[in-house]
Amino acid sequence: MILRIVVGLGLTVIAFAIAGRRVWWLKRLAFSGQSAPERVAYAKEHLAGEVKTQLAEVIGQRKLLKWSVPGGAHAATFWGFIVLLLTIIESYGNLFSRTFAIPGIGHWAFIGFIEDLFAVGVLAGIVVFTVIRLRDNPRKEGRRSRFFGSHTTAAWVVLALIFLVIASLLVYRGAQQNTGVFPYPDAWAFASWVIAQALHPLGYGVNSVLEVTFILLQLAVVLAFLVVVTYSKHLHIALAPLNIMFSRRPNALGPLEPMRSKGKVLDFEEADPDTDVFGIGKIEDLTWKGMLDLGTCTECGRCQSQCPAWATGKPLSPKQVILDMRDHAFAKAPYLLASSDEAREKLPEAVKAEAERPLVGTKAGNGVIDPDVLWSCTNCGACVEECPVDIEHIDHIDGMRRHQVLIESAFPAEAAVMLKNLENKANPWGMAEGRRADWITELDFEVPVVDGKIGAGVEYLFWVGCAGALDDRARKTTRAIAELLHTAGVTFAVLGPAEACTGDPARRLGNEFVFSMLAQRNVETLNDAGVKKIVASCPHCFNTIAREYPQLGGNYEVIHHTQLLARLVEEGKLKPAGKVEEKITYHDPCFLGRHNKVYTPPRELIDAVPGTTAKEMHRCKNRGFCCGAGGARMWLEERIGKRINTERVEEALALDPDTVSTACPYCMVMLGDAVDAKKASGEAKQTLEVIDVAQLLVRSVRSGSSRAEAVSTREEDPPDPPAAGLRPAR
Numbered sequence: 001m002i003l004r005i006v007v008g009l010g011l012t013v014i015a016f017a018i019a020g021r022r023v024w025w026l027k028r029l030a031f032s033g034q035s036a037p038e039r040v041a042y043a044k045e046h047l048a049g050e051v052k053t054q055l056a057e058v059i060g061q062r063k064l065l066k067w068s069v070p071g072g073a074h075a076a077t078f079w080g081f082i083v084l085l086l087t088i089i090e091s092y093g094n095l096f097s098r099t100f101a102i103p104g105i106g107h108w109a110f111i112g113f114i115e116d117l118f119a120v121g122v123l124a125g126i127v128v129f130t131v132i133r134l135r136d137n138p139r140k141e142g143r144r145s146r147f148f149g150s151h152t153t154a155a156w157v158v159l160a161l162i163f164l165v166i167a168s169l170l171v172y173r174g175a176q177q178n179t180g181v182f183p184y185p186d187a188w189a190f191a192s193w194v195i196a197q198a199l200h201p202l203g204y205g206v207n208s209v210l211e212v213t214f215i216l217l218q219l220a221v222v223l224a225f226l227v228v229v230t231y232s233k234h235l236h237i238a239l240a241p242l243n244i245m246f247s248r249r250p251n252a253l254g255p256l257e258p259m260r261s262k263g264k265v266l267d268f269e270e271a272d273p274d275t276d277v278f279g280i281g282k283i284e285d286l287t288w289k290g291m292l293d294l295g296t297c298t299e300c301g302r303c304q305s306q307c308p309a310w311a312t313g314k315p316l317s318p319k320q321v322i323l324d325m326r327d328h329a330f331a332k333a334p335y336l337l338a339s340s341d342e343a344r345e346k347l348p349e350a351v352k353a354e355a356e357r358p359l360v361g362t363k364a365g366n367g368v369i370d371p372d373v374l375w376s377c378t379n380c381g382a383c384v385e386e387c388p389v390d391i392e393h394i395d396h397i398d399g400m401r402r403h404q405v406l407i408e409s410a411f412p413a414e415a416a417v418m419l420k421n422l423e424n425k426a427n428p429w430g431m432a433e434g435r436r437a438d439w440i441t442e443l444d445f446e447v448p449v450v451d452g453k454i455g456a457g458v459e460y461l462f463w464v465g466c467a468g469a470l471d472d473r474a475r476k477t478t479r480a481i482a483e484l485l486h487t488a489g490v491t492f493a494v495l496g497p498a499e500a501c502t503g504d505p506a507r508r509l510g511n512e513f514v515f516s517m518l519a520q521r522n523v524e525t526l527n528d529a530g531v532k533k534i535v536a537s538c539p540h541c542f543n544t545i546a547r548e549y550p551q552l553g554g555n556y557e558v559i560h561h562t563q564l565l566a567r568l569v570e571e572g573k574l575k576p577a578g579k580v581e582e583k584i585t586y587h588d589p590c591f592l593g594r595h596n597k598v599y600t601p602p603r604e605l606i607d608a609v610p611g612t613t614a615k616e617m618h619r620c621k622n623r624g625f626c627c628g629a630g631g632a633r634m635w636l637e638e639r640i641g642k643r644i645n646t647e648r649v650e651e652a653l654a655l656d657p658d659t660v661s662t663a664c665p666y667c668m669v670m671l672g673d674a675v676d677a678k679k680a681s682g683e684a685k686q687t688l689e690v691i692d693v694a695q696l697l698v699r700s701v702r703s704g705s706s707r708a709e710a711v712s713t714r715e716e717d718p719p720d721p722p723a724a725g726l727r728p729a730r
């Protein structure tokens with residue numbers, strides 16, 4: 001007995017010493033990052049909500065279970081390990097007494113049953129994981145595998161360790177049944193009972209040896225697992241609850257956070273590039289929450305599997321961004337944690353070289369993150385939406401973009417024109433500000449332009465947006481919305497030439513300075529005008545005004561046009577009576593859907609139009625596939641891989657629709673361009689249209705007519721003025 005106590009406790013001390021040292025090192029590394037007092041303050045203020053989140057996300061495995069098979073296997077393994085903590089207590093108790101039982105519950109038949117049930121559940125879980133990993137093998141599947149780029153050897157080691165934990169557990173429990181020291185009624189622990197039947201012929205003596213040996217083996221495997229966890233991706237077992245607790249709420253979609261330095265929002269007038277942190281320029285510019293993200297990644301590849309950039313052959317994988325940053329943080333850690341410059345000097349050359357490595361490389365290479373990776377992101381949010389441990393990929397990517405733009409002046413050349421236009425003309429195309437009101441002259445009713453204060457009887461400020469005012473396709477949507485609001489008797493006004501770009505393209509590109517300039521101007525205009533309620537047609541404007549302008553003191557009730565129109569239809573103020581007998585598929589704009597969870601109103605509008613047949617694309621709603629324009633990609637060339645808009649339109653064409661509808665001017669441009677290309681190549685019918693749902697609705701409300709009539713009604717729209725140079729180069 002003494003020997004097994006010495007071995008058992010000796011192994012425990014060694015394992016805890018190794019794991020503890022590693023945990024201390026990890027903690028020091030995480031806190032070598034910047035402070036994030038806002039995350040702690042939020043978690044403290046919303047403690048009740050945090051408990052609920054932990055119950056849903058960690059205990060309930062909510063996000064994981066969205067992928068039913070791997071999610072079910074993970075839940076079985078996770079819940080199994082919680083229940084099996086009881087068996088670890090029993091193993092330690094058995095070191096001191098063969099007849100040990102947990103005080104109070106240690107002889108309950110139900111506990112014996114539950115322990116075996118979950119042991120079998122864990123075994124089933126690892127069988128499923130094994131099959132998934134064999135079928136989705138990155139060596140065979142290449143980029144199509146979600147495990148491409150993951151550390152697969154470590155994953156196999158962990159699966160083997162989990163198997164050994166359960167196998168050794170069942171063997172020692174079976175042997176205990178044969179030696180008569182098992183604390184529960186034998187048959188209730190059904191899996192152990194089966195093993196006991198197999199071991200029974202070996203006799204009491206052999207079973208006694210097996211009992212002790214496998215108790216020690218089980219403890220050894222559990223302790224090895226503990227050590228492996230602290231050195232592998234399985235760190236997520238400990239870090240996921242923390243990462244989820246300190247994540248942005250409701251999630252890291254929607255607004256970007258303001259730039260912070262040393263825990264405070266950066267004031268551009270006082271900031272000093274030499275002492276302040278401008279975005280993420282080196283790994284230690286991450287906050288401790290950012291560092292926590294790196295350590296928490298499970299390498300599951302869910303984010304990668306949903307990323308439109310990855311799916312179309314670009315070098316960006318959100319998983320790989322996190323893993324590359326993590327590998328770099330670990331390799332640079334001795335440098336970051338060294339106590340003095342002298343200590344740094346004595347570090348191995350490889351560590352010093354890693355410390356010198358730029359976080360974002362140049363075209364010549366050497367960087368941790370390749371510039372083509374950084375600039376491929378559309379900010380679509382699919383990665384954030386999918387990540388089961390709430391990693392905030394967009395914050396990392398846009399944080400690095402901020403540093404590249406503001407400090408290094410390193411960004412795709414074609415974006416410079418857009419930024420200059422924003423600074424000089426307050427719209428990305430550099431068109432004269434007076435042209436913003438041109439569309440009003442094309443209507444046969446008056447639209448008031450705010451001059452000073454918004455009128456007392458005016459309910460909404462209609463935020464038209466740059467595209468809505470200046471882009472040919474989007475202007476048709478703008479006119480349709482105005483006509484529908486007018487028809488429904490909704491009072492509204494516009495800012496006209498006083499409206500400036502919300503700053504979204506600049507912010508998503510990383511130019512926080514230009515964003516602040518435009519946003520402050522707009523907030524001042526809106527506040528001076530006494531605006532309370534805004535209807536926006538562009539999801540990017542909608543997201544920026546509703547969720548980012550509060551960071552600058554702009555607080556308004558903002559609604560997207562599809563939400564308002566759906567309400568007007570429901571209230572009977574708009575009557576879509578005209579039949580439109582068409583097969584329609586709806587494309588979810590990322591900044592309306594995933595970022596702001598507006599999925600239903602656009603679909604309600606399509607359904608409200610008589611005669612329509614709605615067909616969903618395979619990738620829709622929260623799994624919708626980006627058009628390729630977000631994250632300022634609208635203004636950048638797409639030189640690598642397949643075009644994202646082509647991929648999306650091909651998915652739509654598979655349904656043979658008459659119309660592709662959407663609710664975003666960016667999506668209209670991207671999908672429209674791709675459809676035009678398909679028409680030119682004969683792959684799409686010439687009658688296929690890309691329209692906003694507001695255009696569909698106005699046809700029905702206006703005419704009560706057939707498609708032919710509706711089209712001819714649309715053709716009565718006045719011609720758009722020439723818009724040379726309106727489109728970015730593609």
Ligand code: SF4
Pocket residue numbers: 303306307308309310316317318376377378379380381382383384393394
């Ligand atoms: S935001 Fe979209 S494009 Fe960017 S990394 Fe995530 S999934 Fe990929």
Ligand code: SF4
Pocket residue numbers: 296297298299300301302303304318319322386387388389390391
């Ligand atoms: S970032 Fe999240 S979704 Fe992507 S691999 Fe890591 S844990 Fe999985």
